[in-house]
Amino acid sequence: MSRDTTSLYIEDLSHFAKSLRAGLTARDETPGHLALLGLIAKSAGHANYQSLKTRALRPDDTKQHSTQMKRALRVFDDQGVMIRWPKQTQVQGLCLWVFWADLPPGRAITEQDVNEILKEHSSFGDHVLMRRSLIDHGLARREIDGRAYYRIEQEPHDEALLLIREIRGRR
Numbered sequence: 001m002s003r004d005t006t007s008l009y010i011e012d013l014s015h016f017a018k019s020l021r022a023g024l025t026a027r028d029e030t031p032g033h034l035a036l037l038g039l040i041a042k043s044a045g046h047a048n049y050q051s052l053k054t055r056a057l058r059p060d061d062t063k064q065h066s067t068q069m070k071r072a073l074r075v076f077d078d079q080g081v082m083i084r085w086p087k088q089t090q091v092q093g094l095c096l097w098v099f100w101a102d103l104p105p106g107r108a109i110t111e112q113d114v115n116e117i118l119k120e121h122s123s124f125g126d127h128v129l130m131r132r133s134l135i136d137h138g139l140a141r142r143e144i145d146g147r148a149y150y151r152i153e154q155e156p157h158d159e160a161l162l163l164i165r166e167i168r169g170r171r
Contacts, residue, residue: 006053009161010044012105019043045155065162068094072163080170082122085129093137097160098167099130100139100151108148114140121171 010016020043024031031039034049041052065073071091076098077083086092102117103109111131118127131149134140142149156164 008040008044008052009165011101015105016043066159069159069163073166076167076170077123078170080121080167082124084124085126092133094160094163096130096134096137096139097156098164099134100156101164101168103134103140103149103151105151105153108143108150111142111146111149114149 020039023039023043027035037049041047041049044052046052068088068091071086071088072094075082075084075086075091075095080098082095082098086095099118099121102121103114114131114134115127118130122130131140135142138152139154140149140151
């Protein structure tokens with residue numbers, strides 16, 4: 001009997017390990033195979049193992065890129081640096097997921113720190129546009145006075161995950 005592979009993308013490995021440890025220590029005995037798969041899926045941010053399997057990208061899915069994905073990939077160079085700002089709003093939103101993944105999860109960061117993250121992986125010189133766009137696309141928020149920025153925690157859609165992986169692989 002052949003097995004389907006299920007890919008698992010873990011954004012924050014430290015949080016994953018802590019969550020998995022908490023799930024394991026809450027049990028009186030060692031979990032069985034399916035219970036362990038459920039704990040792993042939950043620790044990675046999925047509702048359960050079935051939802052992880054449903055959202056997992058198959059190797060065949062990576063071969064066929066949508067038009068938006070192709071356009072997004074073209075604005076990054078071979079080192080994963082954004083070299084220009086995309087014209088289409090949907091492509092802009094897709095590209096911003098790469099920078100969302102670079103923002104630290106679950107904590108406030110200063111505007112200067114956000115600017116440094118954006119400047120580090122872009123070369124077209126408009127980090128202010130990118131910072132505002134992160135907020136406009138619902139990927140980050142900021143305090144009214146602008147002192148602190150926060151990454152909005154959410155699960156990237158499949159195409160965004162694929163782009164994040166591709167660009168991180170270039171860096």
